[in-house]
Amino acid sequence: MTTAATATGFQAVIGLEVHVELATRTKMFCGCRTDFGGDPNVRTCPVCLGQPGSLPVVNRGAVESAIRLGLALGGEVAPSSQFHRKNYFYPDMPKNYQISQYDVPICSGGVLEVTTSHGTTLVGITRVHMEEDTGKSLHAGTSGRIQGAEYSLVDYNRAGIPLLEVVSEPDIRSAEEAQAYLTELRAIVLALGISDAKLEEGSMRCDANVSVHRPGEPFGARAEVKNMNSVRSLGRAIAYEVDRQVALVQAGGTVVLQTRHWDEDRGATSTLRVKETLEDYRYFPDPDLVAVEPEPAWIEELRAGLPELPAAIRRRLVDAHRLSAEQVATLAGAGLIPVFEEAVAAGSPPVDAVNLLTNDVIALASERGFDPADLALTGAQLAELTGLVTDGTLSTKLAREVLGDVLAGRGTPREVVAERGLEQISDTSELAAICDEVIAAQADAAQKVRDGNRKAVGALVGAVMRATQGRANPRVVNQLLMERLDRC
């Protein structure tokens, strides 16, 4: 990642601003619902439409979510913070300002541990602040983008939905680190249950501040890159932007402070607007809203109620079940840690559970176009399945078939095995007869084994497996064949 930067003696300096749309039932400052979809402008009221005389009142649930995220990131909760008006001229906020936080955010500080193929680094958290989401604009015109639009149509259903903005320090040095940071932050948000954090649907959004410099020299001017709606596109956009800036500086140009738009299809960024400086928003304290001063007892109650966080869960799985870091990362990435833990609690050997999950479950989910975590697989089912393999009822190969049927809702693993007659045949007398038939039918192969070519037995084992539709216990078959061919 950022290969060009390294090869050319430039270093990328990246900070991320992540917006998390909270899963509260109502908006930040009014009682309108936060549901998704439906007709435009059906979840609005005088407050979120900015009608004169309306007054915002803070949603306590949103403050609670903000404090919990701040604490989970290891930050400090401000004894007193307030809301400011951020004044600007886009009609996506009908008030001509967005209510946000400015000099004193609700939470400051903290750190996120980020692991990439190059190791683990710490990314500082600058702040977590509360604000309100904007409305959605449709830009009429040929391009569908802001530039060149003749007019815009605005839907305020989303206006006023609570957002948390999480700002990182410019501690990120590569596209891969940025991707790992976003993935980890998303996992924490999901563990807290404060948002569904779907990048594709916009309930989690990530902007990247990207600049380049030669180590030892001052940081370059940054471009804020927007419109990345997946972890993958975040990585692509940063890699592109770093290369662009390096090429620009090498050609004698100067990077200008600006906002750039990532075009996923073109795989490129382009100038959206030259950035207004911070002062241009003319922030001032919102006189309609009073200070937020969470009681220490409330903060401690929220701290005590924090769930076990992803990094702690990963460490525990590695320590308690001897899983590798890669296996845990795969489970975590697929959202399968809860199923794994349930299965182990239900008696499944950890190694069997993790193998089925990281190999078969993820592959089956991918074949069916599902998110693995959305498959209706319970830990109890998984434990039953690994139990059938352990006790010799099922071969590992057939276990995957059974898994497929279980996921298709055709019953529990035991029911599927009984229904389809998939029990592994370990009965020596039944298999012995089949082995004799195979030896008779494949005399050439049998003679090779008798002559000392032990590998030739593979063809015979294969024939027995075919004759039993894969149900024969391969270890038993091998044993029986060798006995018959005097090679024991």
Next chain:
Amino acid sequence: MSLSSEDVRHVARLARLDLSDEEVEALRPQLSDILAYAEQVGEVATADVPPTAHPYGLRNVYREDVPVDPLPHEEAMSTAPAAEDGRFRVPRIVGPDVTGEDG
């Protein structure tokens, strides 16, 4: 406090006002007078008074996260100067003056 013509132009630009030179010069003393009036607050000794944005001393005013009925759609749209497909219709957002180091 006396504002320069440049100060007035800056504030006007932030408010998206296109002022003529005559207007800038007419507004300059007026804005300066307004600021001078507000500046009188600075004469009060407040070294031991923390800054506040509110006169009331209120804090922690919250609502519970409980939905209430929204405005009916027709009522929400009733004051819109223009509407289309159930949405507010507004003039183009960004003009053609977008510039950057590459255009």
